[in-house]
Amino acid sequence: MSTHDINDQYVRFINVKKSYDQRALVVKDFSLDIRKGEFVTLLGPSGSGKTTCLMMLAGFEDVTSGTIQINGKSVQDVAPYHRNIGMVFQHYALFPHMTISENLAYPLKVRKLPASEVKQKVKDALALVELDAFGGRYPGQLSGGQKQRVALARSLIFEPSIVLMDEPLGALDKNLREHMQYEIKRLHEQLGFTAIYVTHDQTEALTMSDRIAVFNDGVVQQCAPPSALYETPANSFVADFIGENNHINGKVESNDGKIAEISLSRGDRVRALDINCPPVGEPCILAVRPENLFIAGTGREYDNVISAEFITRLYVGDSIRYFFKMSDGAELMVKVLNDQDAPVLEPGTQTRLTWATERGLALDKPAGKNPVKAA
Amino acid sequence: MSNPELTPDEIKQADRNRRRSKLLATLFVVPLLVFIFVTFVAPIGTMLYRSFYHPTVSELIPNTLEALDDWSEDGSELPPNPTLNIFAVELKSLFEERLSGKLAEEINRALPGSSSLIKSTARLVSRADTAELETGGAALLFDSNSKWQQIELWQAIKKAGSVFTADYYLTALDLERSPSGEIVQRGTQIYLDLYWKSLKIAFYITLLTALIGFPLAWYLANAPTRIANTLMIFVLLPFWTSLLVRTTSWIALLQTNGVVNSTLQTLHIISEPLEMMYTQFATVIAMTHILLPFMILPLYSVMKGIDPSYFRAALSLGAKPIPAFIRIYLPMTVPGFSAGALLVFIISIGYYITPALVGGTEGQMISNLIAFHMQSSNNWELAAALGSLLLLLITLLYWLYDRLVGISNLKLG
Ligand SMILES: Nc1ncnc2c1ncn2[C@@H]1O[C@H](COP(=O)(O)OP(=O)(O)OP(=O)(O)O)[C@@H](O)[C@H]1O
Numbered sequence: 001m002s003t004h005d006i007n008d009q010y011v012r013f014i015n016v017k018k019s020y021d022q023r024a025l026v027v028k029d030f031s032l033d034i035r036k037g038e039f040v041t042l043l044g045p046s047g048s049g050k051t052t053c054l055m056m057l058a059g060f061e062d063v064t065s066g067t068i069q070i071n072g073k074s075v076q077d078v079a080p081y082h083r084n085i086g087m088v089f090q091h092y093a094l095f096p097h098m099t100i101s102e103n104l105a106y107p108l109k110v111r112k113l114p115a116s117e118v119k120q121k122v123k124d125a126l127a128l129v130e131l132d133a134f135g136g137r138y139p140g141q142l143s144g145g146q147k148q149r150v151a152l153a154r155s156l157i158f159e160p161s162i163v164l165m166d167e168p169l170g171a172l173d174k175n176l177r178e179h180m181q182y183e184i185k186r187l188h189e190q191l192g193f194t195a196i197y198v199t200h201d202q203t204e205a206l207t208m209s210d211r212i213a214v215f216n217d218g219v220v221q222q223c224a225p226p227s228a229l230y231e232t233p234a235n236s237f238v239a240d241f242i243g244e245n246n247h248i249n250g251k252v253e254s255n256d257g258k259i260a261e262i263s264l265s266r267g268d269r270v271r272a273l274d275i276n277c278p279p280v281g282e283p284c285i286l287a288v289r290p291e292n293l294f295i296a297g298t299g300r301e302y303d304n305v306i307s308a309e310f311i312t313r314l315y316v317g318d319s320i321r322y323f324f325k326m327s328d329g330a331e332l333m334v335k336v337l338n339d340q341d342a343p344v345l346e347p348g349t350q351t352r353l354t355w356a357t358e359r360g361l362a363l364d365k366p367a368g369k370n371p372v373k374a375a
Numbered sequence: 376m377s378n379p380e381l382t383p384d385e386i387k388q389a390d391r392n393r394r395r396s397k398l399l400a401t402l403f404v405v406p407l408l409v410f411i412f413v414t415f416v417a418p419i420g421t422m423l424y425r426s427f428y429h430p431t432v433s434e435l436i437p438n439t440l441e442a443l444d445d446w447s448e449d450g451s452e453l454p455p456n457p458t459l460n461i462f463a464v465e466l467k468s469l470f471e472e473r474l475s476g477k478l479a480e481e482i483n484r485a486l487p488g489s490s491s492l493i494k495s496t497a498r499l500v501s502r503a504d505t506a507e508l509e510t511g512g513a514a515l516l517f518d519s520n521s522k523w524q525q526i527e528l529w530q531a532i533k534k535a536g537s538v539f540t541a542d543y544y545l546t547a548l549d550l551e552r553s554p555s556g557e558i559v560q561r562g563t564q565i566y567l568d569l570y571w572k573s574l575k576i577a578f579y580i581t582l583l584t585a586l587i588g589f590p591l592a593w594y595l596a597n598a599p600t601r602i603a604n605t606l607m608i609f610v611l612l613p614f615w616t617s618l619l620v621r622t623t624s625w626i627a628l629l630q631t632n633g634v635v636n637s638t639l640q641t642l643h644i645i646s647e648p649l650e651m652m653y654t655q656f657a658t659v660i661a662m663t664h665i666l667l668p669f670m671i672l673p674l675y676s677v678m679k680g681i682d683p684s685y686f687r688a689a690l691s692l693g694a695k696p697i698p699a700f701i702r703i704y705l706p707m708t709v710p711g712f713s714a715g716a717l718l719v720f721i722i723s724i725g726y727y728i729t730p731a732l733v734g735g736t737e738g739q740m741i742s743n744l745i746a747f748h749m750q751s752s753n754n755w756e757l758a759a760a761l762g763s764l765l766l767l768l769i770t771l772l773y774w775l776y777d778r779l780v781g782i783s784n785l786k787l788g
């Protein structure tokens with residue numbers, strides 16, 4: 001985001017703050033630039049302010065302080081019905097007293113398009129979401145996934161340049177979710193709108209987005225492409241929130257700016273990448289993903305080794321999870337592919353675990369929250 | 376239906392289980408069914424029966440009527456003399472039991488002007504011997520008054536003697552039977568006018584409750600919980616106050632020297648007091664006040680359930696607030712609105728106490744006349760016929776509603 005091309009800053013949140021009760025801030029200093037045609041996901045735990053941000057952009061909530069710009073212009077004084085932003089609501093908000101076709105035609109009719117054009121567009125939109133035969137039905141007569149697709153079609157039919165989606169797949173089961181994720185991506189690529197997507201579900205966020213903004217407590221913890229978010233989380237919140245992670249308590253012994261040396265509770269010394277490492281002498285967290293942690297002696301040996309006691313293993317299907325306990329009580333999990341190499345261990349066995357230095361991340365303790373600005 | 380996967384024993388067991396749970400369910404509703412029967416089905420059945428059933432005359436002169444059975448009233452001949460003799464005997468015994476006046480009243484209804492004839496003849500035959508009447512009663516009748524030779528009179532007696540009659544319905548619809556037996560309109564229209572007025576008053580009340588109730592319900596549904604709960608108490612307050620108290624307080628407000636008039640006069644807005652009491656206006660205002668909660672509650676419960684995202688969705692699709700309100704929000708309130716309107720309309724069309732107290736003659740409704748026939752004129756049959764017609768009217772409205780809106784769209788809470 002070094003260039004200041006207008007297309008790189010199609011939607012801008014500039015130091016946006018929001019308070020509902022004039023006391024507590026629900027959104028604290030939110031800044032985010034979104035490229036035209038980008039698919040950005042707001043991800044975060046419940047109550048972290050994601051919906052609030054969407055509502056401010058759509059014009060249903062006012063901004064307490066800061067500015068929101070679309071295409072270089074502040075939208076402060078633009079009424080919601082003039083913003084031309086498509087929106088998909090969590091519970092679809094299809095008008096129950098109108099048929100699917102009438103629902104789709106509604107935004108066109110309020111724009112006073114000629115009837116023939118409305119008809120053609122409705123037909124195209126139904127084809128787009130593969131619901132050609134359903135135009136005459138009422139929303140109550142559709143399944144959850146079909147309603148979802150109608151809601152999507154309705155938010156796109158008036159060709160908005162921005163589409164907001166607030167947990168659009170929240171009410172669907174897993175298979176349907178995956179199918180709809182694919183549908184939404186397909187439409188996004190086909191039509192090229194700018195999408196801002198809200199979800200609880202990190203897998204959904206990782207598979208769909210160009211960039212993900214991780215929210216916590218009204219603050220963006222990190223905004224980065226999925227791979228960066230997963231591999232180099234900016235802080236322990238992100239490391240924990242995205243995917244699974246083992247957290248090992250330790251103390252920073254030395255730090256050369258790239259690699260930090262950490263002493264663990266029993267005096268083991270390990271090395272890890274400095275991501276958000278506190279100063280030397282301070283307590284820190286060492287985060288290692290379960291798939292990057294290996295049981296020593298199964299053909300893998302890396303620079304960092306610790307010993308832990310095997311507790312139990314959990315059969316998941318394509319993988320097996322092994323649970324270990326360190327001498328200070330911390331639990332560790334190792335994920336091993338379910339192939340011939342998966343070892344068989346007796347509970348209580350002292351085992352050595354190993355990982356590569358570049359796979360271990362030295363992070364701050366979560367208690368002292370240390371938010372990082374959007375990357 | 377037989378299921379190939381179940382053995383006969385299993386089927387028997389399943390049947391037994393089903394029967395047992397059915398029996399249990401029935402036991403639970405039996406008290407309710409009995410209650411409904413005693414308080415609802417039986418009284419309405421009695422009312423419907425009453426409106427047709429009229430045994431008075433047949434109890435007064437049973438033997439005469441039995442004899443008249445063989446006589447054809449379409450011919451030009453008088454009933455045979457033995458029949459007239461029987462009548463004379465019965466008339467004498469009625470006079471002695473002081474019931475001849477009642478007979479005169481009943482026959483008079485069928486043939487106006489015959490009351491004095493029957494009364495005077497009854498006095499006359501009472502002086503004769505029963506044995507004498509048994510043979511010469513007919514001659515005595517003809518001697519007493521030549522009117523006894525008119526066929527119409529005997530037709531009237533036979534007609535008044537029939538146990539089942541639709542005449543009260545004719546009266547209730549302002550119709551009557553001409554002497555030749557055709558159904559014609561009566562000279563004065565009383566009941567149809569009153570039905571029409573009741574419908575109009577009920578319509579005004581429904582309209583007013585809707586106009587006042589809609590914004591209020593909307594506000595209640597969208598206000599913060601604490602404010603909404605407080606306001607809800609005010610909506611429900613009328614339910615906790617006696618109906619009579621509320622109606623009489625309207626008298627205090629509306630009468631000539633009442634609060635409204637004296638306030639307006641003190642403010643020099645009017646110089647003469649307005650006549651508001653004992654008018655249709657008074658009925659409409661007082662009943663609107665009483666029935667308002669029946670409109671607000673169903674509206675509120677429906678509005679409460681409308682997700683605000685519908686309205687937001689409409690705005691995000693480009694609709695301006697007022698069109699979005701009309702096209703999106705309003706149709707969603709139909710179940711509550713129609714439930715409230717139906718409730719208010721049906722309650723108000725049969726309302727009694729308020730029009731009776733504040734309505735005067737102008738603000739009377741059909742129920743007031745029904746009460747009049749039950750209490751003052753003692754014409755229970757006519758009251759029953761009027762009541763049955765009211766029931767029919769309401770059923771008709773309900774049916775119309777079902778056709779137009781659909782009962783399944785009704786939502787009371
Ligand atoms: N209309 C409102 N009035 C007052 N507080 C509100 C309102 N809407 C949201 N909040 C508060 O603002 C905070 C953020 O809410 P928001 O709906 O933005 O969260 P979210 O991230 O969308 O959560 P979720 O994932 O559960 O939808 C919450 O603490 C919530 O209680």
Ligand SMILES: [Mg+2]
Nearest residue numbers: 050051052166
């Ligand atoms: Mg939300």
